[in-house]
Amino acid sequence: MAFSPVITGTGVFTPEQSISNAELVKAFNAYADRYNAVHADEIAAGTLEAKDHSSEEFILKASGIERRYVMDKSGVLDPEVMHPLLRQRSDDEPGIMAEMAVDAANKALAQAGKTAADVDAVICAASNHERAYPAIAIEIQDLLGIDGFAFDMNVACSSATFGLQAAADMVRSGSIRSALVVNPEICSAHLEWRDRDCHFIFGDVATATLVEREEDATGPHFAIRSTRCATVFSNNIRNNNGFLRRSRPDGVKDRRDMQFMQNGRKVFKEVLPLVAKHIGDHMSDEALEANDIKRLWLHQANKSMNDFIGKKVLGRDPAPSEQPNILQDYANTSSAGSIIAFSKYSDDMAPGDVGVICSFGAGYSVGSVVVERKG
Template sequence: MYTPAITGSGVFTPSEAITNAELVEAFNAYVDIYNAEHAAEIAAGDVPAKEYSSVEFIEKASGIEQRYVIDKKGILDPHVMHPLLRQRSDDEPSLMAEMALDAAKKALEQAGKTAADVDAVICAASNLERAYPAVAIEIQQLLHVNGFAFDMNVACSSATFGIQAAADMIRSGSIRSALVVNPEICSAHLEWRDRDCHFIFGDVATAVLIERAEDADGPYFEIKSTRCATEFSNNIRNNNGFLRRSRPDVVADRRDMQFMQNGRKVFKEVLPMVSDHIANHMAAEGIEASDLKRLWLHQANKSMNDFIGKKVLGRTPEPGEQPNILQDYANTSSAGSIIAFSKYSKDIKEGDIGLICSFGAGYSVGSVIVQKHG
């Protein structure tokens, strides 16, 4: 048996950002257009009028202040309201692979390693750019990695599930190292015309290099334990898929073909599931709340994270104990907890214990207990 360790991490951040004020201005312009076009139906009571959004509403509901996106022009055009992404030829690198490549190179650089040191690539993300060939294999080729690669999808928990898969392979001795990459183009599956969710998502890509601890060339985080759980729920979903074109009953503007959630049910059902999952994982490993130096949580909603942090620690987390990046990046699905880890782990000292946790559609929850060495 070998000891798996996170030896490097990297984040790709798009160059374009949308503030809440910009988003609200575009959304409210769309509302004016929609209400004018449907004035007769609205007056007859057949169609409800759309309501304005506001900066205050967004920040109170989520804690989000801005989000990074691949394309802001299309999103902010009230006649478009979605990113305008160029269709690349089959001979070009895909957008998702290109983003992952940037994050992966940063993770390798931090670890002091090259692609020659990597045995496997796992592309773990909520919405993969295509069904096949696997995006992971394309990333493998772009990096010139020998070995193998595969895609996996566990929605917002994809990163932690990917880390567990890599860690288990390293423990068994089947590989020495793996890159777990999480490219998330969330702007492409968000319904920007829905007031209840138009502010939630952003785009990003993250990566972690996981190796045998004995191969680490510098400081590393030993992966002491991982735990994953799933429980089916339809309360967060996206019904779009390849079967859509085979169904004559499906119309192009069906709302459930984009991101959908029953927010109140999600809040009520996911919070106890995640809190109990973390508590049980810690108890199984003999770790007390006082032993935790850092919680790197999934970045979906500030209120949810505040609740979980308080439940796990038994008190309100001190500044820095549970870092949030939500205000800057918004919800980036599987990448959120890894952004928090990458940006807020350098100050962790020898022997300190932390926990990475992600949760989301499925329902799914994954937790990774790590300890700093070096």
């Protein structure tokens, strides 16, 4: 017997601290001036390249981002540090990702009118995990008091939609009645804040989505009509070790490749057609035309990328209400971006309205979820 999976609740944890473009530019330019002064002789000799200044105009034009939330702004804005100062927690304390995820999960449960007793599984789907094991998901499960099982997964910026597919498949098969898919993203910890080309991209956040059997829904919800995931290997977006910053065997530390890196031009050229075709094929298989789609909740990486995808999918420029953006306030929050957009811009959907949640990123990876408002 097959069961129908539905989304009954979502939650968003937003950090208290935020950084405006103006604050970020001031810190970066101070760092660049300090770097250029320290290395003045090498720069003059042509053996080292000087650091160019950043600007608010450059950031906004390149990304559409105006500000971002972070777990710690003091270290990021210190020209001598330029990374978040995250306190080392003892093994007896909740980890930072678990703490963020629990907040978002409780909000999702409250919206669904459910408690931890109603949940069978927890999937922690995120880009960068603070440790290899024990699984972050099991820690979240324990903190929430959930019976059942939990596991981590990582498909970079597509982690949330891949997690939703896994949850929906388990509910549909009857192996579980419900699952929490949580996406705690500590993106600020793996961003190279000293690189002008990317220092403005990421922010921190956590999202949570409750997926249940339709028969257990107690209020308005979204039916998961179908899901689709795809991956194609590429090195154009890569992170070799994240915030762990391990040194090389030859003792050289502070390797640039240990943090987020991307070839932006290649990503733009290669990912956009892949995503547009993926969504288009998914819609076609669901017998959906462009006019049948009420809303697109896309991965919040870059405004130009989303504008391109929306136009390809709908065959015209999407209205702001059809393709809501949140990256101007949150920046790129990796897997959580499309879920933030869905959580904040779905209440006005009427019964029968159809939309697509889609995320994409490193891998390359792309995941889409076709949902329909019910109740």
